[in-house]
Amino acid sequence: MTKRWVLKDAADTVKVQELAAALNINSVLSTLLVRRGINTFDEAKYFFRPSHLHLHDPFLMQDMEKAITRIENAIANHEKILIYGDYDVDGTTAVALVYSFFNKLYKNIEYYIPDRYKEGYGISTIGIDYAKENNFSLIISLDCGIKSVDKIAYANTLGVDFIICDHHLPGEELPAAIAVLDPKRTDCAYPYKELSGCGIGLKLIQAWSEKHDLPFEGVAEYFDLAAISIACDIVHITGENRVLAHLGLQKINENPCIGVKTLMQVAGRTGTYTISDVVFSLGPRINAAGRIDDAKHAVELLIACHEDAAKEKGDMINIRNTERKGHDLQITDEALGMIDNDEVLVARKSTVVFNENWHKGVIGIVASRLTEKYYRPTVVLTRSNGHVAGSARSVLGYDLYEALCGCSDLLIQFGGHKYAAGLTMEPENVPAFIQKFEEVVSATITEEQLIQQVSIDAEIELKDIDSKFFRILSQFAPFGPENMSPVFLSKNVYVSGNAGLVGGNHVKMFIMQPGSAAFSCIAFNQAELLPQLKPGVPFNVCYTIEENIWREQRTIQLNIKAIRLENGD
Structure with missing residues (x-):
């Protein structure tokens, strides 16, 4: 595949020379630092020596005091608390972190992961009904909930309170929860905006620990889970995330929790783990639990206190990952064959492929592989619960979400961001969507964006x-x-x-x-x-x-x- 080579613009020469002299390094290295916004000796020291002392005060986050007070009241009144999270790596690590921390302090607590196929992403009516039927009066949602205005309103009618811990961009209206922890709120003064969902959960337990004078080691115990979420959710590795990723990798390599240690063993990879190793070795196995079976198995592994129980779950998840790879390779080969054998599809500026028998749990992976192969906006579709579900991926610089907005009249729902999205439509709309998506992409993408950079x-x-x-x-x-x-x-x-x-x-x-x-x-x-x-x-x-x-x-x-x-x- 032809690639565009683009040399980055020169950095400020004066800043580069001053920093090179201050650090006694060559100008190439100081240029790399200046491009990262590092211009002084002290800023370089902060960058090169990440420390837990660099973590921000969790009470700077809007509603944090409200969240801690509500949990205190729940514990004091012996209420049942449900820890609710999404089925991907970020959600399951977040649930494992928050559940494990509070379970040491309070036993009237459980966790809930929605079924990918029956409930879909985020907070579900089924999950709220489960809470009500089982007498849970407080739900702490992690990695989801920021746009669940209707669902939270429904929960309020049932007397079920919510604390939302999310890192996605809010809509125009915030849900009417007891507390909404999200640095991306326009009224939130928290200094770092790019935390993962698990990172928000870590700030919650950090706030609890500070409020109750608990040792910081009780927070640091979960740095490995935070690092896994940061790596696999593809959030920025800057600022506080970079501190957490650095400290979390240290824990992974020196003293991981039983579940993470077991996951490393079944992955069969030895040596020092990097962010890339986490993404390609640990992340797919955690995800496989929810893609092929039930994401609760991933949580059970990550909260395991005994090696035998962890080994059983780890082996099961590894088997599911092998199954996932089989589906992945088969569907990718079928999709490539569909495109390569059709001159019209080859010539397009977008890729949309549909097979009603493809496994929904791996179509996102397949979309990524097709994007790598043809380097253009891609949607992979399959049948799910009477509808057609899709997973979409984009190329550098092209706003996939905006392209889907241009096709919204053909969709039941869609969501995501610039480079990745999910969508649902009626089966009869598939041919029209394929044509409309190609028209929108063709009208808005540049030739440069279609060449990998x-x-x-x-x-x-x-x-x-x-x-x-x-x-x-x-x-x-x-x-x-x-x-x-x-x-x-x-x-x-x-x-x-x-x-x-x-x-x-x-x-x-x-x-x-x-x-x-x-x-x-x-x-x-x-x-x-x-x-x-x-x-x-x-x-x-x-x-x-x-x-x-x-x-x-x-x-x-x-x-x-x-x-x-x-x-x-």
């Missing part, structure tokens, strides 16, 4: 990559949205020795420039370039720099993002 942070020589450079660069981690691993460009490099394939489709080689050492490289899914990668033939390369650990040996490895062979210039 490689955003380059800096051009460097391979000889610039020494131990000091890599040591400082490593401290930019954990990497993620708004703090991505820097991408570097080196020109006129050449293969040292011979390039070869590993894993069937990945290029493994060493590259050099005159005067530099030879660097080990891996180029994932770029096997088509192998015949052209010949010793002595120059080319340009974009890459990130990482550490490769093999048999306890640590070496610097370049992860190749793109290669250009046009004369190496």
Whole structure:
């Protein structure tokens, strides 16, 4: 696939030079820092040394005092409390965190995860009825509820109170809950707006601990769950999230809770976990519980107090993940075949595919894979409960949600954000939706947006990559949205020795420039370039720099993002 190479604009030269001098680092590293809004020694110290002391006062969040008071009253009056959360990674980790914390203090408490297929996303009437029928008078909802105005109004008629802990953008009207904790509220002065749903839950238990003079260790105990939610919900890894991700990864690697430890064991991955490892190793297994079976199994694993119980749940979830991968691969192959064998579909600027027999639990994954393959806005549809349900994904810079707004007359409901969304429609509307979505996308997307972009942070020589450079660069981690691993460009490099394939489709080689050492490289899914990668033939390369650990040996490895062979210039 052709990719656009875009070199980022130059940072403020004066700030770059002053910061380089203050930190005794080269201008490339100081440029990376300035682009991240770090301009002084003290700001760099905060960035490079994340600490729990950097966490904000939880009572700065609007309604936090109300939330704590309502929980205090519930405990004092022996009320039943229900911890309610969504079925994805963010929701299940949030439920596990809040339930585990309060269950140590108060036993009249349970949790509830809605059924993906019967209830759908968010707060459901079924869930509220369950609470009423089982005498729960307080529900703490996590990772959902901010737009559930009608559902909260219904709960109020039944005498069921809500504390909403959500991180999604509110609508014009807030639900009439006892407390609504959401930093994105326009009237909320909380200084960091990008917490995950689990992160809001952590602020709730932090507030409770501070109010009741409990040791901070009782909050830090759940940093691993917070880090998993941050990684898998693809929230910004900046500010407070970056602090929580850093501390959470430390806990994952040094002293994870029993459930997370078991999940790591069944995943079969050894060594130090990064954010990427959490996303690709732990996240899919937690998600698989709700996609294939029941997300309650994920919560049961994450709250487990005994290794035997955790092992049983971990093995079950791993089996579900294997089933999920089978559905994923089968549906992806079928969808690719539908597109590749239809010249009309190949030529479009959008992808919409429909098969009523596809498993609803994996269509979001399939949509992501199709977007990677064809690089255009994509919707994957299947039958569900008498309707057609869909999962949509977008490309860099294109607002998918706005495109769906343009098709709203054909939809029962839809929701999401710029790059990912879900939708439901009547079966008879599928042909019209396919046509309308293509019309909307064609009229609003640019040709540039249809070409995958490689955003380059800096051009460097391979000889610039020494131990000091890599040591400082490593401290930019954990990497993620708004703090991505820097991408570097080196020109006129050449293969040292011979390039070869590993894993069937990945290029493994060493590259050099005159005067530099030879660097080990891996180029994932770029096997088509192998015949052209010949010793002595120059080319340009974009890459990130990482550490490769093999048999306890640590070496610097370049992860190749793109290669250009046009004369190496």
